[in-house]
Amino acid sequence: MHVCLQPAHGVSTAPATASVPDCVRKSFLRGSAASRTSFVIVFATCAFLICCASSAFAASVSTRAKQAEAHLPPFSLSDCLALLDDDPSDVSDYVASHSRAGNERAVLHCEALSDVLSGDFSGGADQLDALAHDAARGAEDDTPDERADVAADAARAWLAADMARKADASASYGLTLAPDSVALRLIRDRALLRLGQSDAALTDLTTLASNPLLASETHLLKATAERETGHIEAARTDIDVTLAATPDDPAALLERGIIRQRLGDLTGARADWDQVISLSPDSHEADLARQDLDILASDPDSASIHTDTAANQPSSGPGQAVSAHP
Incomplete structure (x- = not known):
């Protein structure tokens, strides 16, 4: 057994600068390690208890929120x-x-x-x-x-x-979700008109023309597609169908004004555009009507500047339109 010797009483000891005896140092280190181990155990225990309490509190808050x-x-x-x-x-x-x-x-x-x-x-x-x-x-x-x-x-x-x-x-x-949806087809046709694909839009709109669902909007878009593809007389027929059902529709009146102007009916065009401004003075349609009236005043023989009028006039906004599967 190793004995840690201590100097006898009265015997001269090592200088004050001598190192601590190895056994004493080791004993201290063992004691210090033990103290640290105890501290870690206590800290871990406290952390565990805090975590449990926090989880319980969070669960309680969640339960109260659900209640x-x-x-x-x-x-x-x-x-x-x-x-x-x-x-x-x-x-x-x-x-x-x-x-x-x-x-x-x-x-x-x-x-x-x-x-x-x-x-x-x-x-x-x-x-x-x-x-x-x-x-x-x-x-x-x-x-x-x-x-x-x-x-x-x-x-x-x-x-x-x-x-x-x-x-x-x-x-x-x-x-792909509602293949028979007239509303979705009309929205797609509006997009095609905006993209300049009037022929593709007209092909689809022609197949919809006999469908009573959303007939007024269908004929309005069809009239626009026909005007853009040069079928002016057909466009006049379709726009008349729309206005027979919705005589005060600013978008339809704006479109008819353009068609009339293309057919040389300048008086009718002015009347339609004036009515648009009277019905809805602060609308986008009214702004376009004013532009057309200005162009007509400066150059009666010029074509209207608009080629996508109906496509830019949605009949209703997001969340307010008819169901996509009427």
Whole structure:
């Protein structure tokens, strides 16, 4: 057994600068290590208890949040969409004060439309596109028809952002979900007109001309496509069909004015454009009518500057249009 020798009483010891005896140093180190081990054990125990307490607190908060949401009135997509007409910013308050359980897709749909109608066209369109492509398993509202509706809103938002190619893509995707949708076909035809593909739009619109669904919009777009492809007399026939059903439609009156001007009826063209301004003075259609009147005044023989009038006048905005599968 190793003995740690201590100097005898009265015997001269080593100088004060001598090192601590090895056995004493080792004993100290062992004691220090033991102390550190105890500290680590205590610290780990405290950390574990804190973690457990934190987890319990978080679980308690989550439970209380779920219980609070359970007492909120259920979210309604139709009620949320109704807010968009007055003030899209009210949507966030509505979502916060209603239970979203089981309505997550509907909430995202309404929030994206709120962004669109607040001016973030491309951002809202991106969200709508993602939602249309997201087939969440087991969701009650995850049906092809529901996703086609979202795709239609995405396409309308892309048109509002003046991104016709993306609008075409969204509408075309929606048609894979609802192949018989007249609304989606018309949105796609608007995009084709914006892209300068009037022949392709006219081919599709001709097949829709006998369909009573959305007939007024169909004949308006068909008239535009016919005018752009040089079929002026046919365009006049179709625009008359639209105006017989909706005589005060500014977009249809604007289009008829252009057609009349192309046919040499300058008096009729002026009358149509003046009526557009009278009916909707602050609208985009009124701005275009004023431009046409100015051109007509300066050069009566000139063709109208517009080649995409109907395509630029959506009959309704995102979230406010007819269902994509009427």
